[in-house]
Amino acid sequence: QVQLVQSGADVRKPGASVKVSCKASGYIFTAYYLHWLRQAPGQGLEWMGWINPGSGSTLYAQNFQDGVTMTRDTSIGTVYMELSSLRSDDTAIYYCAREAPRQYFDSWGQGTLVTVSS
Amino acid sequence: QSALTQPPSVSGSRGQSVTISCTGTSSDIGSSNRVSWYQQSPGAAPRLIIYEVSNRPSGVPDRFSGSQSGNAASLTISGLQAEDEAAYYCSSYTSSSIYVFGTGTEVTVL
Numbered sequence: 001q002v003q004l005v006q007s008g009a010d011v012r013k014p015g016a017s018v019k020v021s022c023k024a025s026g027y028i029f030t031a032y033y034l035h036w037l038r039q040a041p042g043q044g045l046e047w048m049g050w051i052n053p054g055s056g057s058t059l060y061a062q063n064f065q066d067g068v069t070m071t072r073d074t075s076i077g078t079v080y081m082e083l084s085s086l087r088s089d090d091t092a093i094y095y096c097a098r099e100a101p102r103q104y105f106d107s108w109g110q111g112t113l114v115t116v117s118s
Numbered sequence: 119q120s121a122l123t124q125p126p127s128v129s130g131s132r133g134q135s136v137t138i139s140c141t142g143t144s145s146d147i148g149s150s151n152r153v154s155w156y157q158q159s160p161g162a163a164p165r166l167i168i169y170e171v172s173n174r175p176s177g178v179p180d181r182f183s184g185s186q187s188g189n190a191a192s193l194t195i196s197g198l199q200a201e202d203e204a205a206y207y208c209s210s211y212t213s214s215s216i217y218v219f220g221t222g223t224e225v226t227v228l
Contacts, residue, residue: 035217044121044222045156045164045207061216062119095163103211104154104169111163 002026004034004096004109011115017084020112022096029077030054033099036070036081038092039111046092050099051079086116122146122208122220129226130198138223140191140208146218148189152211155184155193159204167206168193195225203227 007021022034036048049060051070058070064083072079083090094112097105123141130136140147140155147153153171156164166175168184171191181196191210195202208220 037219045209045219047209047217047219059216097164100169102170103150103152103217104166104209105156105164106166106169106175108163108165 002098002107004098004107006094006096006109006112009113009115011117012086013118014087014116016086016116017082018086018114019080019082020094020096020114021078021080022109023076023078024053024098025077027098029074034072034079035097035099035105036068037095037097039095040089040092043092045095048081053079083114086114088116090114091116119146119212119214119216119218122210122218124206124208124220124223126221127224127226129228130195131228132198132200134198135194135196136198136225137195138193138206138208138225140193140220142189142191142210142218144189145214146189146210146212147186147191149213150211151186153184153186153191154209155182156207156209157202157204158207164207198225198227200227 003025005023033050035050051058053072069082096109098107100106128136151171155168157167158164171186172184
């Protein structure tokens with residue numbers, strides 16, 4: 001079955017960077033785009049962008065174009081999301097999700113809590 | 119791209135029906151049938167319950183149904199059950215090839 005397993009919770013100081021991983025299994029890794037979304041405490045879902053695991057191409061939401069980098073390692077079926085110049089309002093649960101061919105998210109990771117605090 | 123608009127909360131008694139609206143624009147909901155809905159229980163990741171406006175993945179009860187009219191979509195839960203108490207989010211693929219989500223709706227079962 002499809003599984004997306006994310007790295008564990010992290011605490012960072014303002015100005016630092018964080019890198020979250022998402023390991024995919026149960027399907028052909030390069031066949032589906034993987035997306036990153038986040039959810040601030042008590043807030044809704046915010047789409048951050050996607051990576052094509054096959055080519056490595058990316059598309060970032062306008063709000064994240066200056067601070068996010070998405071990469072992949074095809075040898076281990078894992079994608080990464082790195083967020084730099086962290087601020088307190090980057091405190092959120094970060095999710096990876098698989099995009100089905102008809103533009104919806106059919107599988108989600110369990111989420112990774114990133115806390116930005118001095 | 120602005121978030122899609124949903125009511126903050128809806129409630130209903132067990133067995134009743136509730137409908138959640140999701141209002142967008144001609145650039146998102148109105149541009150295609152790529153509307154999906156997600157259920158999120160406290161402390162859990164979102165779960166897909168409706169895709170392409172009105173299709174249910176296997177395992178999703180048929181009391182969940184979706185529809186679309188112009189720039190708005192809606193999710194109806196018929197025969198409300200206690201386990202339906204959760205947050206619900208709509209999402210749309212847009213004409214700019216990006217995604218936008220709704221503001222979220224908390225469903226309370228009285």
